[in-house]
Amino acid sequence: MTGFGVAEAAIGFGLMLAMLFAGLPVAVAMGAVALLGADLYLGAPVINALGTQLWGATDSFTLLAVPLFVLLGELLVKGGATDRMYKALAAWLGPLPGGLLHTNIGACALFAAVSGSSVATAATIGTVAMPTFADRRYDPRLVLGTIAAGATLGILIPPSINMIIYGAMTNTSVGRLYAAGVIPGLLLTAMFMALIALMCLWRPALAGRSEPRLPLGERIRALGGLAAPVGLFVAVMGSIYAGWATPTESAAVGVMAAFLLALFSGRFKLSMLHACFETTVTVSSMILLIVAAAFYLNFVLGILGVPQALSAFVTALGVGPIGILFVLFVFYLIIGCFLETLSMMVGTIPIVFPIVVALGIDPVWFGIFLVIMCEIALITPPVGMNLYVVQGVRNGGSVGEVIQGTLPFLGVMVLLILVLIAFPGLVLWLPGLAFD
Numbered sequence: 001m002t003g004f005g006v007a008e009a010a011i012g013f014g015l016m017l018a019m020l021f022a023g024l025p026v027a028v029a030m031g032a033v034a035l036l037g038a039d040l041y042l043g044a045p046v047i048n049a050l051g052t053q054l055w056g057a058t059d060s061f062t063l064l065a066v067p068l069f070v071l072l073g074e075l076l077v078k079g080g081a082t083d084r085m086y087k088a089l090a091a092w093l094g095p096l097p098g099g100l101l102h103t104n105i106g107a108c109a110l111f112a113a114v115s116g117s118s119v120a121t122a123a124t125i126g127t128v129a130m131p132t133f134a135d136r137r138y139d140p141r142l143v144l145g146t147i148a149a150g151a152t153l154g155i156l157i158p159p160s161i162n163m164i165i166y167g168a169m170t171n172t173s174v175g176r177l178y179a180a181g182v183i184p185g186l187l188l189t190a191m192f193m194a195l196i197a198l199m200c201l202w203r204p205a206l207a208g209r210s211e212p213r214l215p216l217g218e219r220i221r222a223l224g225g226l227a228a229p230v231g232l233f234v235a236v237m238g239s240i241y242a243g244w245a246t247p248t249e250s251a252a253v254g255v256m257a258a259f260l261l262a263l264f265s266g267r268f269k270l271s272m273l274h275a276c277f278e279t280t281v282t283v284s285s286m287i288l289l290i291v292a293a294a295f296y297l298n299f300v301l302g303i304l305g306v307p308q309a310l311s312a313f314v315t316a317l318g319v320g321p322i323g324i325l326f327v328l329f330v331f332y333l334i335i336g337c338f339l340e341t342l343s344m345m346v347g348t349i350p351i352v353f354p355i356v357v358a359l360g361i362d363p364v365w366f367g368i369f370l371v372i373m374c375e376i377a378l379i380t381p382p383v384g385m386n387l388y389v390v391q392g393v394r395n396g397g398s399v400g401e402v403i404q405g406t407l408p409f410l411g412v413m414v415l416l417i418l419v420l421i422a423f424p425g426l427v428l429w430l431p432g433l434a435f436d
Contacts, residue, residue: 026343027293034297057295067284068251073115074276079262081228088225095213098196108150112157113233122151126393139206145405148386152375157185174247176431294346307354321359336377379406
């Protein structure tokens, strides 16, 4: 342990980022840095603890929620619930200034509330929405932008896979994180829709022709398409807030409800169920391998005393919490252009979180801040995943049009960050009400 300090930690972090930029798998990059640090400074006992740490990291009741929420989203998509949901929202939101662009945002918000994944939201809503715009004169860039930006809500509106991983890595209550994400998630949804309305009032040609207002009876009947996602959200989140279930148990409840919906939808087949399981295993294995490597890196950094060294270093600088938050904002904005969001979050938590705690920043608040920065990374080129998912669903044209369409929404997300820094109660009020 002798000779290890902040400079060595910075070198190790830089090495890990270099490996990530070079295209190495996230788990490999983090595991290699952890093993190198253990070999140089700690010796065989810590290296030999690798197997024990990997087992301990994945033998987690909290992380069991990850594959369950992935499976829940897959069952909803393949069961046809998203098609009915989109049509129901279109009946109510279509007549607003911006027309079906609001439906894209609303559908993304609702699907996010039961899937927990932004990439899945982008792919699903993109697939459902694109045919709807085929014969309408909407600005294609704005159509693509609303889907890509709206899909980022998948990791902010609970349940969120990213919040589960953050909670597991920082020992923060996932239930509190879920409660903390509700108001910022709804606020960002409202801000997106307000932006669309203002843009289309300013330039009506962006939305083409206005959508007809359907008779009230027809709109009320269409509400049946919202029953599945709304009912699932109430069942999952209500059981957590009421204290009846943990996030993992509520995820299991959601899976059972989604299975029954798929069973009675008329689309249920064994081949469909097999495809859901196959996707769940693939996605969950990737996520949990990254988490396991991150836990081992945390273990090595803890023994080396990195959290204490970083805390002392920041304290000596005399920079306050607001100053550090703006530094972290710029830092995450830059690396978010080059790293996938899970890499960005998991790879930086071991270094950043001790600083945050030392400055007295609430871990729940910081979790929401970090998730929003991950949202921004999802639509910032050149690596923003949602950009390429939406472009892939579109099947033609240039990804540059998707990027142009997301730029106004990037500005709104930056504005939300500033609002939450100025008014932290928007994040912390509901967790305090639900759990204190």
